[in-house]
Amino acid sequence: MATTSSLSVFGFKLKLCLALLACVIGATSAELNTTQLNTTFYDKTCPGALDVIKKAVKEAVKNESRMGASLLRLHFHDCFVQGCDASVLLDDTDNFTGEKNSFPNANSLRGFEVIDNIKSKLEKMCKGTVSCADILAVAARDSVFELGGPKWEVPLGRRDSTTASLAESNSDLPAPTFDLDDLIRAFHEKNFTVKELVTLSGGHSIGLVRCRFFRTRIYNDSDINQKFAKERQVECPFEGGDNNFSAFDSATPFKLDNSFYKNLLQQKGLVHSDQQLFTNNSTDKTTKNQVISYSRDMGQFKKDFADAMLKMSIITPLTGSAGQIRQNCRLVNPPST
Template sequence: MASIVSIVTLSNILLILLLSSAAANAQLSANFYATSCPNLQTIVRNSMAQAVNRERRIGASILRLFFHDCFVNGCDASILLDDTATFTGEKNAAPNRNSARGFEVIDTIKSNVETACNATVSCADILALATRDGVVLLGGPSWQVPLGRRDARTASQSAANSQIPSPFANLATLISSFAAKGLNARDLTVLSGGHTIGLARCATFRNRIYNDTNIDPNFAATRRARCPASGGDNNLAPLDSVPSARFDNNYYRDLVAQRGLLHSDQELFNGGSQDALVRTYSNDLATFLADFAAAMVRMGNISPLTGTSGEIRRNCRVVN
């Protein structure tokens, strides 16, 4: 009898956990601000259009911010918090230091949104919308962004250092990193396609262009011109071999041709489980764009704060 009671109790606990998880996701809705801030999406879109018109690279930078935010304790805008004398944020974690950028753009959007809808829209939702609009403005796909996230009052530099996938990682490690966030190997491969836009620092690809063997020699020689064997860590090179700042599938064509800039990029096409999918995306732009949009929604659903959890920050850089 005791064992039966234990089984029933365990089943109830599991059911409660599943229902709680479902309830959290159910609170995210594309229409979350339909009444409280009806012009939200127009404000964000117009603000991002101005930012991208000034600097096309900013679309890639905001996409990276969102990715790095979601991989550390969920999509909660913790990456936007500044360090203070009594608070350590994530901006100076190794994956973000000297490379995370676009914070001023989010500040501007937040200010514009606050003017229209005071203390209503979270920084986490603004970052999610700005990411989508930046991709669209660079020629990428659109998607409905589920909204209703709230902002974290905490951050974790240690989690940022350990949970954001490394540009030096092998395929098994990358798959494991994504699985820890509820994302599968297909999500890994399609979300990595975001590297079709943006730039990378020499420090993140030096070892690949000097030491990897699965690399096109002409491509390696070209990248060495901007990335010496020592020094120049902050010198930049386009992640895509065709630096058009347009969101397309050239990233996958590069992988097939062994022109992936980062070691972690080329791991997706290196005789492993993702080779066939990379070939599909390299030949089929429409499939890549559709899959990317769907994967962005899944990533945006990583552990959101909802309901009464967290807060709606007045300033994205500091807790209220």
């Protein structure tokens, strides 16, 4: 059991970490102040919130193992567009265009019903208190843990956006067709290092991907294990079958581990952008050594993954009086009467 002094030391370190990350991410205004986030944010206003999220995620992943990766991806696609503000959850309306129909998201993102379910439970328990953005951040963490990954403390207090950006969703999210330079540029724009790019790519240790996102690689790329390519071609024909699925990591598709990196060493990366981490290795952008390191040391990968996920979860959050706490994660609250 942790002592009072050890908890105090942890709290100080977390606050220092958040303050430093706020500087790195560039959040200088009160609206984007990550120092307003803390792990005890709901202790008084909704003390059972984290337990509700944990239980719902556990049940969702038990019912469908694929859901863990879906919830992780949902959080990623949220944070890379406008920051971690739940903008990705907003539905299109007659007067509003959201991000769900961008090229990376359309008929691809999933898990919305799980978030809806959690939000409904929390609204009954603590009306207008827990933000959809916080639900996404905690659900991603709990999903990773349910699939054998690490656990990290999630700072809370994000608020929900009243806006979304279809344009940024199309431009800012890394594509499976990206070369290494494109990947580095996309992650750099969110203030991630090359090492953190390699680390976060390990999220592809879990989940499935549609044929349309890897067809070009298995038929055209030269840096691919030919037996592996032919096996994937059965699942993804040259024409048709766009929505057929293959696992990012066929060895352990529903376990977050370092098998993903071992696959890259064998030229078994399913999408072009993943294999680029090992194949495209210019002298000033070394990712190959990081892939090799993680393939040999799962403990280090999991530690680094937790740290990188913490950093991602606090990309320009809305705090204080900015944004709102949505009543329904899919819709902006109606104007006050």
